[in-house]
Amino acid sequence: xxxxxxxxxxxxxxxxxxxxxxxxxxxxxxxxxxxxxxxxxxxxxxxxxxxxxxxxxxxxxxxxxxxxxxxxxxxxxxxxxxxxxxxxxxxxxxxxxxxxxxxxxxxxxxxxxxxxxxxxxxxxxxxxxxxxxxxxxxxxxxxxxxxxxxxxxxxxxxxxxxxxxxxxxxxxxxxxxxxxxxxxxxxxxxxxxxxxxxxxxxxxxxxxxxxxxxxxxxxxxxxxxxxxxxxxxxxxxxxxxxxxxxxxxxxxxxxxxxxxxxxxxxxxxxxxxxxxxxxxxxxxxxxxxxxxxxxxxxxxxxxxxxxxxxxxxxxxxxxxxxxxxxxxxxxxxxxxxxxxxxxxxxxxxxxxxxxxxxxxxxxxxxxxxxxxxxxxxxxxxxxxxxxxxxxxxxxxxxxxxxxxxxxxxxxxxxxxxxxxxxxxxxxxxxxxxxxxxxxxxxxxxxxxxxxxxxxxx
Numbered sequence: 050x051x052x053x054x055x056x057x058x059x060x061x062x063x064x065x066x067x068x069x070x071x072x073x074x075x076x077x078x079x080x081x082x083x084x085x086x087x088x089x090x091x092x093x094x095x096x097x098x099x100x101x102x103x104x105x106x107x108x109x110x111x112x113x114x115x116x117x118x119x120x121x122x123x124x125x126x127x128x129x130x131x132x133x134x135x136x137x138x139x140x141x142x143x144x145x146x147x148x149x150x151x152x153x154x155x156x157x158x159x160x161x162x163x164x165x166x167x168x169x170x171x172x173x174x175x176x177x178x179x180x181x182x183x184x185x186x187x188x189x190x191x192x193x194x195x196x197x198x199x200x201x202x203x204x205x206x207x208x209x210x211x212x213x214x215x216x217x218x219x220x221x222x223x224x225x226x227x228x229x230x231x232x233x234x235x236x237x238x239x240x241x242x243x244x245x246x247x248x249x250x251x252x253x254x255x256x257x258x259x260x261x262x263x264x265x266x267x268x269x270x271x272x273x274x275x276x277x278x279x280x281x282x283x284x285x286x287x288x289x290x291x292x293x294x295x296x297x298x299x300x301x302x303x304x305x306x307x308x309x310x311x312x313x314x315x316x317x318x319x320x321x322x323x324x325x326x327x328x329x330x331x332x333x334x335x336x337x338x339x340x341x342x343x344x345x346x347x348x349x350x351x352x353x354x355x356x357x358x359x360x361x362x363x364x365x366x367x368x369x370x371x372x373x374x375x376x377x378x379x380x381x382x383x384x385x386x387x388x389x390x391x392x393x394x395x396x397x398x399x400x401x402x403x404x405x406x407x408x409x410x411x412x413x414x415x416x417x418x419x420x421x422x423x424x425x426x427x428x429x430x431x432x433x434x435x436x437x438x439x440x441x442x443x444x445x446x447x448x449x450x451x452x453x454x455x456x457x458x459x460x461x462x463x464x465x466x467x468x469x470x471x472x473x474x475x476x477x478x479x480x481x482x483x484x485x486x487x488x489x490x491x492x493x494x495x496x497x498x499x500x501x502x503x504x505x506x
Contacts, residue, residue, distance in 0.1 A: 053084075053085070054084045054085075054150045054151060054377070055084065055085045055086075055087065055147070055148045055149050055150055055151070056075070056079045056084050056085070056086045056087070056149070056150070056151045056152075056153065056373065056376065056377075057086075057087045057088075057089050057104070057144060057147065057149040057151070057152050057153070058071075058072055058075055058076070058086065058087070058088055058089065058107070058123065058152075058153045058155070059088075059089035059092050059093065059096075059123070059152070059153075059154055059155070060072075060092055060121045060123060060124070060125045060154075060155045060156060060160075061092040061093060061125065061126065061127065061128070061154060061155070061156035061157075061159065061160030061163060062092075062125070062127060062156040062157045062159055062160045062182070062183075063125070063127070063157070063184075063353055064119070064120060064121060064125055064353040064354045065157075065182040065183060065184050065196075065197065065198025065199075065201075065202070065353060066119050066184075066197075066198045066201035066202060066352075066353070066354070066355050066356065066357035066358075066361055067182065067197040067198050067201065067357040067361040067362065067364065067365035068119075068120070068121045068122075068125075068155055068182060068198075068365075069112075069115040069116055069117075069118055069119070069120065069121065069122050070115075070116035070357060070361070070362050070365035070366050070369065071153075071155050071180050071182075071197070071365045071366075071368055071369040071372070072088070072107070072112060072115065072121070072122050072123065072155070072369070073112040073113065073114075073115050073116045073122075073366075073369065074116070074365065074366045074367075074368070074369025074370045074372075074373070075153050075369040075370075075372055075373045076088075076107045076108075076109065076112050077109055077112070077113070078369070078370050078373040078374060078377075079373045079377070080108070080109055082373075082377055084151075084373075084377065085106065086106065086107040087104045087105065087106060087107065087147060087149065088104065088105050088106075088107045088122065088123035089103065089104050089123065090103040090104065090105065090123050090124045091103060091123075091124040091125065091126045091128070092124070092125055092126035092127070092128050092156075092160075093126065093128045093129070093130045093136075093140055093163060094126040094128035095143075096130070096139060096140045096143040096144065097128055097130050097136040097139050097140055098139065099139040099142065099143055100143070101143050101146055101147050104147055105123075107123075116357075116362055116365070116366060117356060117357075117362070118356055119353075119354040119355050119356045119357065120354045127159070129159065129163060130163055130166070130167065131162060131163055131166045137166055137167065137170045138170065140167055140170075141167060141170050141171050141174070141175065144171075144175055145174060145175070149175060150175060150176065151175065151176045151177075151373075151376040151377070152164075152167070152175055152176070152177045152178075153177075153178055153179075153180060153369075153372045153373065153376070154167075154177065154178075154179045154180070155179075155180045155182055156179070156180075156181075156182060157181070157182060157183040157185070157187075157188065157196070158183070158187065158188055158407070158408040158409075158410060159408070160179070161179045161181065161188065161384060161397075161400060161408045162407055162408045164177050164178075164179040164397070165179075165382075165397040165400070165401070165408075168381060168382050168397065176376050176379075176380065176381035176382075177381055177382060178372050178375055178376055178380065178381065178382075178383055178384070178385055178394075179383075179384045179385065179397075180197075180365075180368050180369065180372050180384075180385050181196045181197070181384055181385070181386070182196055182197050182198050183196040183198060183199065184196075184198045184199050184201075184202035184203075184229060184236055184352060184353060185199070185229060185230045185231070185232070185233060185235060185236055186199040186233070186235035186236060186239070186411070187230070187232055187233040187235060187410050187411050187412070188384075188400075188408070188409075188410075188411060189400060189408065189409035189410065189411045190386055190395075190411060191388060192411075192414065192417075193388075193389075194386060194387070194388055195364075197361050197364050197365045197368060198353075198357070198361060199235065199236065199239070200358060200360050200361055200364075201352075201355055201356075201357045201358045201360070201361045202229075202236060202352040202353065202355070203236060203239040203240055203243065204358050205351065205352050205355045206228060206236065206239075206240040206244075206348055206352055207240055207243045207244045209226075209348050209351065210226060210240055210241070210244040210246060210285060210287065210348075211244055213226065213285055213346070214244065214245070214246070214285050217283040217284060217285050218283045220283070220342070221282040221283050221342070222282075222283060222341070222342035222343065222344060223273060223283060223284045223285070223286070223341055223342065223343045223344070224284075224285045224286070224343070224344050224345070224346060225269075225286050225288060225323050225326055225327055225330075225343060225344070225345045225346070226240075226246070226285060226286065226287045226288065226323075226346055226347075226348060227288050227289075227290050227322055227323045227345065227346070227347040227348070227349075228240055228241075228287055228288070228289055228290065228348060228349065229289075229290055229348075229349035229352070229353075230251075230289040230290055230291050231290060231291045231294060232252075232291050232294075232410050232412075233251075233252070233253065233289075233291065233410060233411065233412045233413055234249075234250075234251020234252055234253055234254075234289035234291060234292075234412075234413045235411075235413055236289070237249055237250070237251055237287050237288065237289035238251055238287075238289075238413055238420070238423060240287055241287035241423070242422075242423045242426065244285075244287075245426065246285045246286065246287045246427075247272060247276065247284035247285050247286055247427065247428045248268075248269075248272050248284075248286050248287075248427040248428055248429045249286070249287040249288070249289075249423065249427065250265065250268065250269075250286065250287070250288045250289065250292055251289045251291070251292070251413055252289060252291045252292050252294070252295045253412050253413045253415050254415055254465060255292075255295065255465060256464075256465045257465070258295055259295055259296060259297040259298075260292065260295045260296050260297065261296070261297055261300060262296055262297070262300035262301075262329065263300070264462070265292065265296070265326065266326065266329045266330055266333050267333070267458070267459060267462055268429060268430075268462055269286060269326065269330050270330055270333045270334055270337075271429065271430045271444075271459045271462060272284065272286070272427075272428055272429045272430070273330070273334065273339070273341055274337070274339070274444055274447050274448050275428055275429065275430060275434075275444055276428050277339065277447050278443045278444050278446075278447040282341065284428065288322065288323070288326070290322060290347075290349075292322065293322040301325075321345075323345030323346065323347055324345050326345070327343045327344075327345045330343060331343060337448040337449055337450070338449055339447075339448070364387065367387050367392075368385050368386075368387060371385050371387070371392045372385045375392075375394060380394060382396060382397045382398075383395055383396050383397060384396075384397065384400060415467060416467070418470065418472075420467065421467050421468075421470045422470065424466070424467055425470065430459055430462050430463060431463065431466060432463045432466050434463075435456065435460055435463065438452070441455065441456075
């Protein structure tokens with residue numbers, strides 16, 4: 050007798066808009082195929098302990114409208130079963146005790162890695178697929194494929210920053226907005242560019258690692274001076290939280306209130322980057338006799354459980370449908386993706402970084418035209434500022450310095466600036482004209498030179 054299939058769904062990591070839509074789509078598709086569905090509460094937390102009391106049947110009536118709402122219908126946790134071999138063993142045995150034959154995990158890079166390890170440990174007894182979610186947008190997918198939740202988080206982040214920009218102008222103050230993104234700057238850049246923030250700082254832009262705190266401070270200070278030189282005392286800087294993870298720990302030594310471990314080392318994860326930068330920037334501005342009101346604000350928790358926008362609702366319903374359908378058709382060990390409107394399973398093995406052995410992280414491509422345009426929109430020091438003596442004199446005067454002093458203080462900041470954008474290549478355009486002329490000549494049976502001359506008349 051063939052054993053009846055049973056599908057389990059669990060969510061790991063942090064919340065992201067669209068989770069409920071995946072849960073609903075997976076559940077509906079499975080139940081319509083005659084497969085029972087279990088919602089595993091609180092991620093891997095209870096399974097790791099061998100506890101199977103936190104699994105409940107999911108029905109169509111219970112989940113048919115949850116796709117409109119944020120949060121997770123079955124809870125969530127960051128419990129990591131890969132930290133100990135016995136945890137992985139407990140997860141697999143617990144799922145088998147529940148009669149689970151197929152597992153859908155929903156989460157970011159850490160949950161993806163856990164899914165890979167569970168599938169490997171199950172050794173064919175349980176089929177596993179992973180649905181990628183992350184408002185950080187940092188899973189290793191093609192550049193044009195977002196992780197679900199990102200667009201909704203960006204949408205709500207832009208609404209917040211838009212209102213803050215009005216407040217900044219009204220009150221003549223600066224805001225330092227800290228956006229989520231512990232490894233990559235996608236969310237910060239997406240919010241900052243769409244909202245038209247004064248400038249955005251992301252970890253990828255700093256080629257010299259570790260980043261020195263002075264570099265961050267001077268980047269912000271020089272932007273404030275440049276803005277002030279044009280008569281504006283306000284501004285909004287969006288800063289990816291991952292920037293702090295790249296700062297040289299020794300640069301925190303002068304901050305007495307930074308939390309430290311038993312050995313006196315800075316707990317970087319506990320650093321309030323916004324407050325720290327605010328104080329450091331204000332201290333630096335005093336050297337130039339400039340007083341500016343700065344307010345720091347962290348946005349992140351406001352975005353993670355927002356109701357998904359239609360883009361993410363549709364996207365996640367597709368992902369949930371495909372996750373279940375792929376499993377029930379016999380698929381396993383893959384990440385579920387939609388690329389250019391088509392379902393594309395990505396084998397777990399392709400997600401691993403050969404160096405770290407963990408799931409790969411997608412960083413912002415700072416060599417792209419998209420990023421280059423973002424930089425051109427920002428109010429911050431640029432290479433051409435130092436090529437224009439009139440502009441430079443304006444900034445130097447605002448800082449109470451002469452030209453040489455200003456260069457000595459700030460010119461080093463342009464070392465990592467992307468090259469200028471050139472969208473029109475004259476030689477390529479000429480080659481295209483000649484190719485088009487040759488094609489036209491072939492069609493009309495005239496010489497390429499005559500066709501080109503005719504086309505130019």
